[in-house]
Amino acid sequence: MSNKVAIIASTGGLFDAYKVFNIATAAAASEKEVAIFFTFEGLNLIHKQAMYNLEMPAGKEHFAEGFEKAQVPNIPQLVEVAGELGVKFIACQMTMDIMGLSKEDFVTGIEVGGAVTFLEYAKDASPALTF
Amino acid sequence: MIKSDIQLDAKGLACPMPIVRTKKVMNNVAEGQVLEIQATDKGSTADLAAWAKTVGHQYIGTKEEGGVLYHYIRKCSAENSDFIEKAFEQTISNEEITARNGLILDVREAAEYAFGHIPGAKSIPMGELEKRLAELDKEQEIYVICRTGTRSDLAAQMLAEQGFTNVYNVLPGMSGWNGELSKEI
Numbered sequence: 001m002s003n004k005v006a007i008i009a010s011t012g013g014l015f016d017a018y019k020v021f022n023i024a025t026a027a028a029a030s031e032k033e034v035a036i037f038f039t040f041e042g043l044n045l046i047h048k049q050a051m052y053n054l055e056m057p058a059g060k061e062h063f064a065e066g067f068e069k070a071q072v073p074n075i076p077q078l079v080e081v082a083g084e085l086g087v088k089f090i091a092c093q094m095t096m097d098i099m100g101l102s103k104e105d106f107v108t109g110i111e112v113g114g115a116v117t118f119l120e121y122a123k124d125a126s127p128a129l130t131f
Numbered sequence: 132m133i134k135s136d137i138q139l140d141a142k143g144l145a146c147p148m149p150i151v152r153t154k155k156v157m158n159n160v161a162e163g164q165v166l167e168i169q170a171t172d173k174g175s176t177a178d179l180a181a182w183a184k185t186v187g188h189q190y191i192g193t194k195e196e197g198g199v200l201y202h203y204i205r206k207c208s209a210e211n212s213d214f215i216e217k218a219f220e221q222t223i224s225n226e227e228i229t230a231r232n233g234l235i236l237d238v239r240e241a242a243e244y245a246f247g248h249i250p251g252a253k254s255i256p257m258g259e260l261e262k263r264l265a266e267l268d269k270e271q272e273i274y275v276i277c278r279t280g281t282r283s284d285l286a287a288q289m290l291a292e293q294g295f296t297n298v299y300n301v302l303p304g305m306s307g308w309n310g311e312l313s314k315e316i
Contacts, residue, residue, distance in 0.1 A: 022146060022147050025147045025150075025151055026146075026147040026150055026151075026178075029147065029150045029151045029153070029154040029182070030150070030154075030182055030185045030186055031154075031185070031186055070145045071143050071144065071145055072145045073144075073145070073148060081148075081151055085151065085154075
């Protein structure tokens with residue numbers, strides 16, 4: 001059985017962020033090796049400013065209350081927990097070039113790499129997930 | 132109140148935080164000790180059972196009281212203790228003990244005992260056995276049982292060293308028990 005979990009985060013909304021980080025932290029807490037490849041809007045999830053203001057899908061804003069009531073941790077907290085658990089963050093170089101972003105725009109400890117960097121990691125990962 | 136060695140308050144936390152906290156606290160739990168996780172996340176029962184299975188610890192059970200879920204997990208080592216060789220020669224099967232009149236001595240942790248034991252079995256956890264020998268009768272047959280026969284093997288050896296001669300290690304132990312169970316939860 002593979003002990004690696006590979007996740008692609010390619011969307012940048014609040015719901016997407018929870019899907020990505022809940023699975024990632026749960027897997028890491030279960031002693032799996034976890035890497036997330038952040039590409040296109042997915043980069044929002046680890047962007048120093050953007051991660052504080054991720055948007056809910058249009059028309060779903062009323063869920064804000066539910067998040068508060070369920071005492072769900074916020075995204076920056078989950079990013080920190082993921083980091084502590086050793087989850088590897090890989091930011092997509094190509095997307096960063098298109099958007100004019102540099103490594104300093106993101107939370108500390110990330111790696112920057114291309115598609116092949118992720119593919120090499122993910123080749124024997126199970127499950128591999130895309131959000 | 133079920134006895135545990137370490138308690139973790141994860142009340143009010145939503146998924147995945149009860150798991151994340153459990154993982155962290157488990158680093159400070161010694162092998163064989165029981166961790167109690169207090170949680171209000173309703174998904175935590177299924178999640179912690181699955182987590183324990185994945186990571187290789189023993190999920191003992193969950194009790195709900197006053198809206199709080201109390202989960203019990205016993206820390207196991209990386210190696211599977213089922214394969215550790217047993218040294219105590221006098222053994223007896225699960226089926227045989229039901230037909231005999233001796234004492235069933237359950238040396239698992241108190242929490243394991245609480246979530247299901249053979250009716251009439253006496254509980255003395257392995258770690259307490261040495262100082263509670265006075266509770267046992269040297270004339271009586273004693274069938275020492277645990278989950279897989281490993282702890283009971285050690286307990287049977289200790290009893291033999293202390294002059295108990297009618298001691299048997301029960302194999303395979305509670306993991307293979309299909310008979311009646313008493314619970315104290």
